[in-house]
Amino acid sequence: MLNRLKIILSPSEDLIQNELTHPITGQKLELAYYLPLCDETKIHSFITVPFSKNEYPFMTLLQSNPNFTKVTDPATWTDLLLRGQAMVAYQDSIFSFDALKYSYNDLPDAKLETSILGPQHSLSEDPITSLSVIRNAYMSPELVIDKMNVGNLSRTSLYIMYDQRKVNNHTLDLLMHKLASIHLDLIQSTGQLERLLNGKKYQLFPTLLITERIDRIGRALSFGKIVLLLKGSQYAIILPVTFFDFMHAVEDHYESIWMTKLLIILRYSALFITTTLPGLYIAILSYNPEIFKVQLTFSLVASRSIVPYPSFIEVLIMLGMIEMLLESSIRIPKLIGSTSTTVGGLILGSAIQQAGLVSSIMIIVTSLVAISNFVLPIHSMSLAVRFLKYPIIVLAIFLGVAGVFLGLFFYIVCLCSTRSFGEYYFRYRGDVNSKQGEIGGAGTS
Amino acid sequence: MNRYVFYHYFIVCFTNLVMLVPYHLINERFSGSVMAIILSPFIGAIMLYMFTNALTKFPGEGLPEIFDHFYPRWLVSMIMIYKSFITGTSAAIVLSTYAVIITRFLNPEGNPYGIVLVLMVVCAFAATRSTVTVNFVLEIVLILSFPFVGFVLYKAIKSPLMNWDAVAIVAEHYNKMPSLLVIASATFVFTGFLNLSIFNRTFPTNFRFKYRWLLVLIAFIDLLMIFFIPIGVHGTEAVEHYVYIWSATADSTKMAYGFIERVLFLFLIVLLHLALAFTMVGWHMSIEFLRYLLPNNIVNPDEAKTPLRSYVIAGGILLITFSCMFFINQLSMFQLGGYFMIIRMFSEFVIVIWVYLLSKKKVRRDEKRISI
């Protein structure tokens, strides 16, 4: 049976295949099961221990215990194994033993990416539990799980998962090459691994997606992407990714279709707003106030007339305060957490405008910028986008409206020239017909 | 894959129509422009079909490699220098015209040389990216700009100022013979396919050109609209008073229900992106042509790391263009632009016919090799 199984299933680290030979009676027992899916203590107490103790004939145990079922059809072996059964081959007959372990209760809640209707749990810091959840989510015999150790001192185990039928081998080679070239003593978190695996050092946008959600990992595996899992960290890395994967939340597949399409459009508008709005405020108010209608301009002038210094100083002050507020709310102890929202809301909002330090239009602009920044679903992209507005502010100060859109063009060029492990990062798909070739000869389908 | 051919065609079509070409066409609107507009799609279609048919015989190869099959290296180097000069100059003309437009409308007190310098640095940076990246940037910029261009055209046609009588009057002068300058201007619009001389490297080997007639048709409709709409909006006489005719036309319409009232600013921003994309493509082609002359040149349409030679060549192009700005002012830019277009028309004829003959030669050479 084990030889047959080696042919059917893809090689993976968590498939335990044992051939036990009793030293005294000489009987052979073949045992195969997926470690993350099965409860090992059950297997030991019902199969291995009675076999080694040999108090009763083993065949009576197999036939009398209702947990054992005789299996006649070899086509069902993979299905049974993936559902947490252990296969036992003894004296030319094959039995399956139900040892399924459900560990959904041990999982922590998803903190970074929440959804309303989807699964609420994230991966856990114990790799075996995470692997069991992933195996349960992606029940395919083609799933390969490899293991290697990274870090010279810490020897942290890293699990590499992919579907061997769908994966792009070129990407896999690139990844192995990159992993082999990591020479660091301690690797303790996924974020560190991401920094090391990223393409260039000073790039603007993240090229690996860090996630904790099981449904996103399952979906990525089904598209042929590679998932990396580090022991001791509850976040997994998905690669290769495109820019559009970062803008897509898992709920786009669960909820009503028209609303989700509208929400995707909203996310792109939020991206545009959060990048260009402070720059446009400076450019329009100080360079070309004739862009707006005359009534709107006079309203803006009315609110700006109380402020004694030029518009870009105002913008920099407000943005600086918002960044400090956001940073402090990550680190503030929970007991004083509510004070910070009061401080932020009252002081930054109304008091500073009544004191005449900042115009009310600026308050609206700042809050819009802050809110639209967090519409983006993935945290690493949201952080990358938070930086993008500052060069545009500099360009707006010196060049006006043309500078803002020049900066936007520059960002488009940077986006299009990023490659994520060989995959084109920012490219409008259209229909890619597999009969025609691909452009440039690289990229996956 | 076919859509990239469309993008290259349209970037040349749109950008040139609002920059240089209307000036010359409208100057001679009573003496030959209409005839030139009618003749130009035929000339453009013939050149397009000849060039693309020739390129299908050389899959995945750019112009330097095509010439390299047949001619010794010194001849090919001279041709490459000439072609790089032509392409670089047309891109530089577009960019400096647009910088002047910015100085007029958006930032009248800014230093014009500073503005041109910043625009050129950004374009030079974008031009040093790999060929595949330039394709993608072009695609994104065109997809983002296209709805706004359509909106401005629609607003202009539907505005109450549009006077079809004036259009009819100018159109009745179709039986005058055009001068060389006007034919060169009109055919300039249809020459987007020459970008393929470098971008053919990115196409896969089994690529076939489809819907080429659609390219010519859309460019022709565009040329008609962009010649006749200013005449309808401004009348037959006042239209030659304006220096930048399409800016004035876009300014004559009104978006009454938005918070931006002048359509001019929308138009200028879209034009900025189109001009930047056009310059990026033109300078990228110049860089690729000049790289052929340097030794140890590796041709890779999807380079991971830009080699230093690209940056050096880009810097050189930047310096030459910038220093030329000191000698040329607004008036001479239009006159020199006219001469440049005539030179360009003839050199394009020559290149297209030459490449076509070379493709025939290759077919004969391959047949001979097979039969041996």
Added chain:
Amino acid sequence: MRKELAYSFIVLYLLASTLLTGCGFKDVDKRYFVVGMGIDKTDNEEKPYRVTLKLGVPSIQIDVGKSKTQVETIETASIAEGVRMLKSHVDKEIDFGHCKVILFGDSFARENIREAVEWMSRRRDIQNIAAIAVGSPNAEDVIKVQPGIERFPGNSLNLFFSEDATESSYTFIESLSDLTRRLNEKGLDPFLPVVTMQQEDKTYVINQVALLDKEKVVTILNPDETQLLRQLAEHISLPKQFGSYRSDPYVALINSIKTKYKIIKTDSAIKVDMNIKQAITFEEIPLNSYFEHPNQSVEQLEQAYSEDAKKLLQKIQAAGVDPFGFGLRYRVKYHLPNFDQEWPLLYKSMEFDVKTKIEVRGTGLTR
């Protein structure tokens, strides 16, 4: 190492060059927006122009009646110089970007407006969609009027000329690009609305139109004729209100009107064949009159309308101007290489034939 050096060089270059271009930075509260401009004629030989600028003062409160403006006047030899001189009279930068209304004084418009219009179209910051009008008795007095209920400075006059505010059937709106076109075109003549003021209410009254030839005002129509011209030339301006038409005892509100004309040239004369199609609703009609004899009221209205339209066209013809564009239409069909000499004679001899067709949409709520 070399790569980092190259990158830092490029970045420094960029930064250094961006510092050169910041001269245009001027905050919005350091600018004075011009919200109305008037050009008059003086009796002074050396300083023939009198330029009036109405500057909007930004104020913190946006409320009814709280808008403040400041009016500056100067007499100058040329308009461009005068505007530059006015800059030294105020403490902030003068910005023409929001100047949407420009008035010519009555006496100035009767002399020559070409130079002023050319100055306006040459400047980059005066919008092509700015509205031009004639101020009567002179532009300075009209500009100085400060209505008591304005919210934004200069807004009241602006709203007269914008489509989303009042849509009056007596108002023609003429934009700068249209005026430039009509001043230079062969076969189309300009027109300008006339703005007067009502001293007691401190508001504006715009219900007349002035017709110009290529340089100056030739005639001013009275309000009834203005409304009729509005209806006949519905394709000229955008607002879609057409007003009413009175022919005792009927008063009809015109819902929609479409005018088509053809120019037919026979050996003896040139004839303009005009067909008008209207859809009306009765506003004042003797009770039950329409339902009892429908044809009678319609016929009377059609007759009366055609006659009035013909009279108006002949009056405009006698003044020698052509706001409709008959010249342009003539040029389409019959070429006229020597337009300036030949057209005035041809125009004088044109005959008009007007036919009206009226469709009644209803009589309101009662019979």
